[in-house]
Amino acid sequence: xxxxxxxxxxxxxxxxxxxxxxxxxxxxxxxxxxxxxxxxxxxxxxxxxxxxxxxxxxxxxxxxxxxxxxxxxxxxxxxxxxxxxxxxxxxxxxxxxxxxxxxxxxxxxxxxxxxxxxxxxxxxxxxxxxxxxxxxxxxxx
Numbered sequence: 001x002x003x004x005x006x007x008x009x010x011x012x013x014x015x016x017x018x019x020x021x022x023x024x025x026x027x028x029x030x031x032x033x034x035x036x037x038x039x040x041x042x043x044x045x046x047x048x049x050x051x052x053x054x055x056x057x058x059x060x061x062x063x064x065x066x067x068x069x070x071x072x073x074x075x076x077x078x079x080x081x082x083x084x085x086x087x088x089x090x091x092x093x094x095x096x097x098x099x100x101x102x103x104x105x106x107x108x109x110x111x112x113x114x115x116x117x118x119x120x121x122x123x124x125x126x127x128x129x130x131x132x133x134x135x136x137x138x139x140x141x
Contacts, residue, residue: 021126025080028059028128036061039073041087047117048086051105051136055084058135074099077122084132090115099123103133 036056038044044052044065056063066073066082074095076082090108091101092115100123104116119136121129 021130024124025122027080027083027122027125028131031059031061031083031128033060034062035064036084037064037066037082039076039082039085039087040065040067041070041073041085041089043067044087047106048088048119051119052084052086054138055132055135058131058138070095074120077120080122083121083128085120089118089120091118093118093120095120100125100129102129103136105136 036052036059038052040048052065053063066076068076073082073085077085077099085099088108088110089095089101090110091104093101099120102119102121104118106117108115108117119132121132
């Protein structure tokens, strides 16, 4: 095999090995131009409310808030019934091992400690998470 063919083969193999961020459940596609369903752990305070409004705007989506208890909302997130869970979520939430967390959207005081406030999205929906974080980058708490 000559060098040109070997180089081409290597380039093709490298490109085939690259994986762009994907959404196995196509969350970003289903929200785009549709409805962003947000599970609210508590009635949303201004910071969380404004953040999810920015995200809905970025997806040109209607915003639907669904209130429920934490365990049910995180189960709904895993099932894909809601795309985001919001409401005073600290970055050290016990759910952090089963969900993906956004970039911080502000600070939160819990039991005298200051924590970073985040939102939760379904684990593995990486393209959706990237778009959410881009929307949040334009958000100033």
